[in-house]
Amino acid sequence: MDSNNAIIKVNGLSKYFQVAVREAGLKASTKSLFHRTYKTVKAVDQISFEIGRGEVVGFLGPNGAGKTTTLKMLSGLLYPTSGQVQVLGCEPSRRSADYLRQITLVMGNRNQLSWDLPAVDSFELYRAIYEIPRQQFIRVRDEFIEMLELKDLVNKPVRNLSLGERMKMEIVGSLLHTPKVLFLDEPTIGLDVTMQRRIRTFIEDYNRRYSATVLLTSHYMADVEALCKRVIVINHGKILFDGSLSQLVERFSPLKTISVTLSKPIANPSQYGEVIEQTSGMVKFRVPKASTSAVTARILADLPVDDLTVEDPPIEDVIEKAFSHEGL
Amino acid sequence: MRVLKLAFTYLRIGIANEMQYRVNFFIQLLQSFVSLGTGLIGLALVYNYTNELGGWTRPELLAVMGVYIFMGGIINAAIQPNMGRLMEEIQAGTLDYALTKPADGQVLVSIREFRVWQLVDVVVGLVVLGIAVDQIHQRIGMLETLEFVAALLMGAVMIYCFWLMLTSTAFWIVRVSDNIINLFQGVYAAGRWPVTIYPNWLRLGLTFLVPVAFAVTVPAETLTGHLQPLTLLEAAGLTLLLVALARLVWRLGVRNYSGASA
Amino acid sequence: MRHYLDFYLTSMKIAIQEQFQYPVANYFYMIGMIAEPVIYLVVWSTVATLQGGTVGGYAPGYFAAYYIVWTLVRNMNIVFTPYGWEMRIQRGQLSGELLRPIHPLHSDVAYFAGWKVVVIVLWLPLAACLALIFKPSLNPTWLQVVVFFIAIWGAYLIRTMLLSLLGMITFWTTRVGALYELFFAFELILSGRLVPMALMPGWVQTISAFLPFQWTFFFPINALVGNPTTPDLLYGLGMQLVWIIAGIFFARIVWRLGIRRYAAVGN
Numbered sequence: 058m059d060s061n062n063a064i065i066k067v068n069g070l071s072k073y074f075q076v077a078v079r080e081a082g083l084k085a086s087t088k089s090l091f092h093r094t095y096k097t098v099k100a101v102d103q104i105s106f107e108i109g110r111g112e113v114v115g116f117l118g119p120n121g122a123g124k125t126t127t128l129k130m131l132s133g134l135l136y137p138t139s140g141q142v143q144v145l146g147c148e149p150s151r152r153s154a155d156y157l158r159q160i161t162l163v164m165g166n167r168n169q170l171s172w173d174l175p176a177v178d179s180f181e182l183y184r185a186i187y188e189i190p191r192q193q194f195i196r197v198r199d200e201f202i203e204m205l206e207l208k209d210l211v212n213k214p215v216r217n218l219s220l221g222e223r224m225k226m227e228i229v230g231s232l233l234h235t236p237k238v239l240f241l242d243e244p245t246i247g248l249d250v251t252m253q254r255r256i257r258t259f260i261e262d263y264n265r266r267y268s269a270t271v272l273l274t275s276h277y278m279a280d281v282e283a284l285c286k287r288v289i290v291i292n293h294g295k296i297l298f299d300g301s302l303s304q305l306v307e308r309f310s311p312l313k314t315i316s317v318t319l320s321k322p323i324a325n326p327s328q329y330g331e332v333i334e335q336t337s338g339m340v341k342f343r344v345p346k347a348s349t350s351a352v353t354a355r356i357l358a359d360l361p362v363d364d365l366t367v368e369d370p371p372i373e374d375v376i377e378k379a380f381s382h383e384g385l
Numbered sequence: 386m387r388v389l390k391l392a393f394t395y396l397r398i399g400i401a402n403e404m405q406y407r408v409n410f411f412i413q414l415l416q417s418f419v420s421l422g423t424g425l426i427g428l429a430l431v432y433n434y435t436n437e438l439g440g441w442t443r444p445e446l447l448a449v450m451g452v453y454i455f456m457g458g459i460i461n462a463a464i465q466p467n468m469g470r471l472m473e474e475i476q477a478g479t480l481d482y483a484l485t486k487p488a489d490g491q492v493l494v495s496i497r498e499f500r501v502w503q504l505v506d507v508v509v510g511l512v513v514l515g516i517a518v519d520q521i522h523q524r525i526g527m528l529e530t531l532e533f534v535a536a537l538l539m540g541a542v543m544i545y546c547f548w549l550m551l552t553s554t555a556f557w558i559v560r561v562s563d564n565i566i567n568l569f570q571g572v573y574a575a576g577r578w579p580v581t582i583y584p585n586w587l588r589l590g591l592t593f594l595v596p597v598a599f600a601v602t603v604p605a606e607t608l609t610g611h612l613q614p615l616t617l618l619e620a621a622g623l624t625l626l627l628v629a630l631a632r633l634v635w636r637l638g639v640r641n642y643s644g645a646s647a
Numbered sequence: 648m649r650h651y652l653d654f655y656l657t658s659m660k661i662a663i664q665e666q667f668q669y670p671v672a673n674y675f676y677m678i679g680m681i682a683e684p685v686i687y688l689v690v691w692s693t694v695a696t697l698q699g700g701t702v703g704g705y706a707p708g709y710f711a712a713y714y715i716v717w718t719l720v721r722n723m724n725i726v727f728t729p730y731g732w733e734m735r736i737q738r739g740q741l742s743g744e745l746l747r748p749i750h751p752l753h754s755d756v757a758y759f760a761g762w763k764v765v766v767i768v769l770w771l772p773l774a775a776c777l778a779l780i781f782k783p784s785l786n787p788t789w790l791q792v793v794v795f796f797i798a799i800w801g802a803y804l805i806r807t808m809l810l811s812l813l814g815m816i817t818f819w820t821t822r823v824g825a826l827y828e829l830f831f832a833f834e835l836i837l838s839g840r841l842v843p844m845a846l847m848p849g850w851v852q853t854i855s856a857f858l859p860f861q862w863t864f865f866f867p868i869n870a871l872v873g874n875p876t877t878p879d880l881l882y883g884l885g886m887q888l889v890w891i892i893a894g895i896f897f898a899r900i901v902w903r904l905g906i907r908r909y910a911a912v913g914n
Binding site for chain 2: 671672675676678679680681682683685686689690693694697698702703824825828829832835836841842846847848
C-alpha cells in the first residue's frame with residue numbers, strides 16, 4: 058500500500074521491560090536486599106507493519122505475546138523503547154488532545170461508565186470531554202442505540218444491567234466521538250454467543266459507515282473470521298505472519314481433514330494418510346492439500362464408505378501452529 | 386481452658402504473621418510518635434492558658450492521655466481487628482466458616498486477630514502514664530494498682546461488648562454499619578480528656594452510650610485520687626450488663642444470619 | 648475555554664446525581680467527623696470559662712462558631728486521598744483517564760467539586776443542630792460571607808493540588824506512608840484545624856504565614872466567624888490564589904515527569 062496513505066505506521070518498534078529477578082529461598086531473598094539483578098524482557102521486539110484506512114486487522118497471539126503492549130504503544134499509554142510509530146500522522150506518546158479525540162481503546166473488562174447512573178448520563182459526560190457538537194452527538198448516539206437495540210436500557214442505572222448489556226453500553230460510549238481508529242482488546246471476552254455476534258456486527262457496521270481503521274485482538278476465532286480480512290500473528294514480541302486469513306491457513310497448515318464413516322472396520326488405515334482419530338465406525342485422516350483429491354478417490358474406491366467429508370482443520374489449530382513457528 | 390489455649394494459638398499465629406512485616410513495626414512506631422506528638426502539643430496549648438481543667442491538674446491530664454493511648458493500643462491490637470474482620474464476614478456472607486467451627490462463635494470471632502505492632506501504643510501509653518504519675522506525687526500503693534488494673538479490665542471489656550454490639554448491627558442493616566464504626570472512632574477520641582470536663586449530656590453519653598468514660602477516665606481516676614467510692618461498683622455493674630447484652634445481641638444476630646446468598 | 652466550563656458543569660452534574668443516591672452514607676461520614684471538633688470546642692470553652700470568660704481574647708461563643716464552621720471547611724478540604732493515587736497507579740486505573748483529551752486532574756477537581764455541592768447542602772441541617780446545642784456567636788458582615796464562600800472553594804483547590812502532588816510521589820516509590828503521616832501531622836497543627844491560629848505561640852504563627860496550610864483552614868473559618876478587616880480578607884484571598892497557582896504549576900510539572908515514568912515502565 059502507499060506508505061503515505063497508511064493510517065498506522067509501525068517501524069522497528071520495540072518495548073523492553075526491566076524486570077527484577079527474584080528467586081525463592083531465604084538466601085536468595087537476603088542477597089536481593091543488597092544486590093538487585095534485572096533481566097530484560099522483550100515484550101515487543103522490532104515489529105513493523107502498516108495499516109491503511111478502513112482495514113480491519115486481527116492481531117493474534119497467545120497470552121504474553123506482546124499484543125496488548127503493542128496496542129498500548131499505539132494508543133500512547135506506553136513509550137516505545139525504540140522504533141517509530143505513527144498513527145494518523147501523530148506520534149501517539151505525545152498524547153495530543155487532537156490525537157486522543159480521534160482514537161479509542163476498548164479493553165474488554167474496563168468499566169468507564171458511571172455505575173450508579175443511567176448510561177445516557179455518562180454519554181453526556183463523554184460529549185463534554187470530546188467536545189462533540191450537540192447535533193452530531195445526538196445523531197450518533199441515537200444511531201448506535203438503535204443499532205444495538207439499547208433503547209430500553211439507556212435509562213437504567215448501569216449497575217442494573219447484565220454483563221452483556223453493560224459491554225454494549227461501554228462500546229457505544231467509546232465510539233460516541235466517532236474515532237477514526239479503533240483499538241479493540243478482547244472486546245467480546247466473557248460474553249455469550251448472541252452478544253458476541255451483535256457486537257461483531259456493530260463493529261462491522263461502524264467500520265463500513267465511518268471508514269474506520271480497526272485493530273483488534275481476540276481469542277475467539279469467530280471474531281477473527283467474521284471481521285478480519287487480514288491478520289498479524291505475533292509471539293514472543295515478534296511478528297510471525299502478516300497477511301490474509303486464507304494465506305495463514307495455507308502457510309501453516311496446508312492440510313485437509315478427511316472424515317470417513319465406514320460400514321465395516323478396516324485393518325490398516327494409515328496407508329491412506331496420517332490418522333488423527335479412529336473409532337469403530339469412523340476414521341479421520343490428515344492429508345496434504347495437494348493430495349486431497351487423490352486420497353479421497355482411493356478411499357472411495359477401496360473402502361466400504363458410508364459417508365465422507367473434507368474439511369479445513371480448525372482455525373485454532375492453525376493459529377496454534379503459527380504461534381509455535383519460529384518467525385519470519 | 387480450651388478457650389485460653391485457642392486464644393494463645395491465635396496469638397502465636399498472629400505474631401508470627403506480623404513478624405514477617407517488620408516494616409510495619411517502623412510504620413507503627415512513626416504513627417505512634419506522631420500521634421503522641423500532636424497529643425502533647427494539644428496539651429501544651431491548653432497548659433499555655435491554664436493550670437488545671439475541670440479539677441484536673443497538668444500531670445493528671447497527662448495521665449489521662451497516657452491511659453488513652455494505652456487503651457487505644459489494646460483496642461487496635463485486639464478488639465478492632467477482630468471486629469473489622471467480623472463486619473467484613475457478615476457483609477460478605479463468609480461468617481459461616483467461623484460459625485461451623487467447634488468453638489463458641491462469639492469467642493472465636495473475638496480472638497482470631499491480633500496486631501502485635503499496635504502494642505507499641507501500649508508501651509508508649511505506659512511510659513506517658515509513668516511520667517505523669519511520677520509528677521503527681523500521689524501515693525500509688527497496692528490498692529491503687531489493683532483498682533487501676535480492675536478499672537482497665539472492665540473498661541476494655543465494656544469497649545469490646547459495645548463494639549461487638551455495634552458490629553452486630555451488620556446482621557440487620559448491612560450497608561450503614563461501616564460508617565457506624567467511623568462514628569465510634571471519632572467518639573473515642575473524646576477520651577483524650579477527662580469526661581468530667583464535658584457538658585452533662587455529653588458526659589452521660591460518653592459514660593452509658595459509648596463507654597469511653599469507663600475505658601479511659603475511670604482508670605485514670607484510680608491513679609490520680611479522683612476516684613469516687615461507688616465508681617468501680619458501677620463499672621462492675623455496667624460491665625456485667627454489657628456482657629449479657631452483647632451476648633444476647635450476638636445470638637440474635639447469628640440466628641438472623643442467613644449466610645451467603647446464591 | 649467554553650469547552651472546559653462545559654466539562655466541569657457536566658462532571659459536577661454527574662457527581663451530584665451520584666452522591667445524592669447515598670445521602671445516608673454521606674451523613675454518617677459527616678457525623679463521624681463531628682466528634683473531633685466538638686471535643687476541641689468543649690475543651691477550649693472550658694478553658695475560656697476557667698480563665699474568666701475568654702482565652703486569648705476569645706469567648707466560648709467564638710469557639711462554638713469556629714468549630715461549627717470548622718465542620719464545613721473540613722468537608723471542603725476532603726479531596727482525593729494521596730493513598731488512593733498508589734492504587735490508581737498500581738492498578739492501571741489511570742489508563743482510562745490517559746486516553747481522554749482532558750488532563751486527569753480536571754476530572755478529579757470537577758468530580759469532587761460536584762460532590763462538595765452535595766456536602767454543602769447536607770451540611771446545613773447538621774450545622775443548625777450544632778448551633779442549637781452550642782450557641783455560637785456569629786455576626787458576619789456581607790463581605791465576610793462572600794469572602795467565606797469564595798475562600799472555601801479556594802481551600803478546596805489548594806488542598807487538591809497539595810494532595811495530588813503528594814499522591815504523585817507514588818509514580819516513583821510506594822514507600823510513602825511515613826511521609827504522608829508527617830504531612831498530615833504538620834497540617835493538623837499549622838492549619839488551624841487543632842486550634843485557631845491566634846492561640847498558637849507567635850513563632851508558630853509566623854512560620855504558618857509562609858505555608859499553605861492555614862489558607863485551607865483557619866483563613867476561611869476566621870473570615871466568617873472572626874473580625875478580620877477588609878485588607879485582611881483581601882490579603883487572604885490573594886494568598887489563596889498564590890498557593891493555587893503555585894500548586895497547579897508544580898502539579899503539572901510533576902505529572903509530566905510522573906507520566907513519563909509511568910509510560911516507560913508500564914503497569
